[in-house]
Amino acid sequence: GAGVSQSPSNKVTEKGKDVELRCDPISGHTALYWYRQSLGQGLEFLIYFQGNSAPDKSGLPSDRFSAERTGGSVSTLTIQRTQQEDSAVYLCASSSQGGQGMETQYFGPGTRLLVL
Amino acid sequence: AQSVAQPEDQVNVAEGNPLTVKCTYSVSGNPYLFWYVQYPNRGLQFLLKYITGDNLVKGSYGFEAEFNKSQTSFHLKKPSALGSDSALYFCAVRPHSGNTPLVFGKGTRLSVIA
Numbered sequence: 001g002a003g004v005s006q007s008p009s010n011k012v013t014e015k016g017k018d019v020e021l022r023c024d025p026i027s028g029h030t031a032l033y034w035y036r037q038s039l040g041q042g043l044e045f046l047i048y049f050q051g052n053s054a055p056d057k058s059g060l061p062s063d064r065f066s067a068e069r070t071g072g073s074v075s076t077l078t079i080q081r082t083q084q085e086d087s088a089v090y091l092c093a094s095s096s097q098g099g100q101g102m103e104t105q106y107f108g109p110g111t112r113l114l115v116l
Numbered sequence: 117a118q119s120v121a122q123p124e125d126q127v128n129v130a131e132g133n134p135l136t137v138k139c140t141y142s143v144s145g146n147p148y149l150f151w152y153v154q155y156p157n158r159g160l161q162f163l164l165k166y167i168t169g170d171n172l173v174k175g176s177y178g179f180e181a182e183f184n185k186s187q188t189s190f191h192l193k194k195p196s197a198l199g200s201d202s203a204l205y206f207c208a209v210r211p212h213s214g215n216t217p218l219v220f221g222k223g224t225r226l227s228v229i230a
Binding site: 006033035043045048056058059102105106107108109110 | 152159160165167212216218
């Protein structure tokens with residue numbers, strides 16, 4: 001079946017502009033995660049959605065970052081007033097309901113964001 | 117808080133030789149441990165995970181990893197490296213209890229030399 005998809009695959013924007021990144025999880029997966037991968041760094045957790053529960057926003061680096069998940073499926077990560085340090089690859093992952101942390105997260109191809 | 121260390125930024129191995137990519141972790145209680153691989157301009161692909169039970173876990177593409185509780189390690193291994201194994205490898209950990217995010221190491225770049 002279809003995996004996690006993300007769009008756009010690449011985004012170039014100017015400093016100060018807002019950007020929206022989209023994630024379509026695997027059908028039926030109730031958990032959705034956003035991560036940021038900067039050059040030379042590991043994956044940095046940003047936000048986590050599980051079903052209808054309130055999202056875990058503990059990883060968002062500033063109030064310029066926000067995310068929503070509509071209808072328990074598609075998610076949008078929004079970065080307002082982008083800064084050059086926001087340049088990174090933004091990865092989305094989803095996992096099926098159940099388990100206590102043992103479930104496997106499946107990743108999309110990522111969106112490569114470049115802020116000029 | 118949990119953490120993962122991948123002590124080698126880069127590992128070079130000759131094709132056909134065995135390879136090891138090291139990972140140590142720190143977590144409260146028992147861990148769930150994962151290995152992912154990332155090819156250029158691609159997302160992460162799941163390789164294998166340790167949940168409980170047998171300490172030796174076998175995964176995709178001939179990879180395996182051994183959970184060692186006393187050494188808090190989960191090294192990734194393959195008996196015979198292929199050129200196509202050249203990629204970036206990430207180890208990740210999550211504790212059994214609590215609702216905490218998966219924590220990743222910084223990654224190890226594996227280069228298989230012909």
